[in-house]
Amino acid sequence: xxxxxxxxxxxxxxxxxxxxxxxxxxxxxxxxxxxxxxxxxxxxxxxxxxxxxxxxxxxxxxxxxxxxxxxxxxxxxxxxxxxxxxxxxxxxxxxxxxxxxxxxxxxxxxxxxxxxxxxxxxxxxxxxxxxxxx
Numbered sequence: 001x002x003x004x005x006x007x008x009x010x011x012x013x014x015x016x017x018x019x020x021x022x023x024x025x026x027x028x029x030x031x032x033x034x035x036x037x038x039x040x041x042x043x044x045x046x047x048x049x050x051x052x053x054x055x056x057x058x059x060x061x062x063x064x065x066x067x068x069x070x071x072x073x074x075x076x077x078x079x080x081x082x083x084x085x086x087x088x089x090x091x092x093x094x095x096x097x098x099x100x101x102x103x104x105x106x107x108x109x110x111x112x113x114x115x116x117x118x119x120x121x122x123x124x125x126x127x128x129x130x131x132x133x134x
Contacts, residue, residue, distance in 0.1 A: 091119025
């Protein structure tokens with residue numbers, strides 16, 4: 001009887017792990033598809049301030065910043081956007097006031113701006129936390 005219980009617990013853990021892995025892979029694929037669909041653009045950094053999020057990601061430790069940007073491309077006139085980015089140590093010099101950054105504009109929400117420079121990343125964590133608060 002003990003063996004059956006142990007086997008059942010192990011089976012549940014394995015199935016849960018498989019389900020979580022597939023869900024994570026699906027989420028990553030959806031995010032990558034959104035970025036592929038986004039329009040290339042340029043963003044001029046107007047200002048930034050700490051967004052209250054920090055952590056460790058693929059580029060090491062990061063600090064989240066709410067970036068105020070003037071965004072434009074060949075299809076869209078310049079407009080002001082605010083987007084939260086994860087800024088890694090390597091990316092910090094690229095987001096000083098007055099600097100231009102290669103970005104992509106989300107196809108569904110033009111306030112979601114994906115940085116396309118090494119050392120910078122769009123903060124999906126902040127976006128998810130912000131959506132839950134609404």
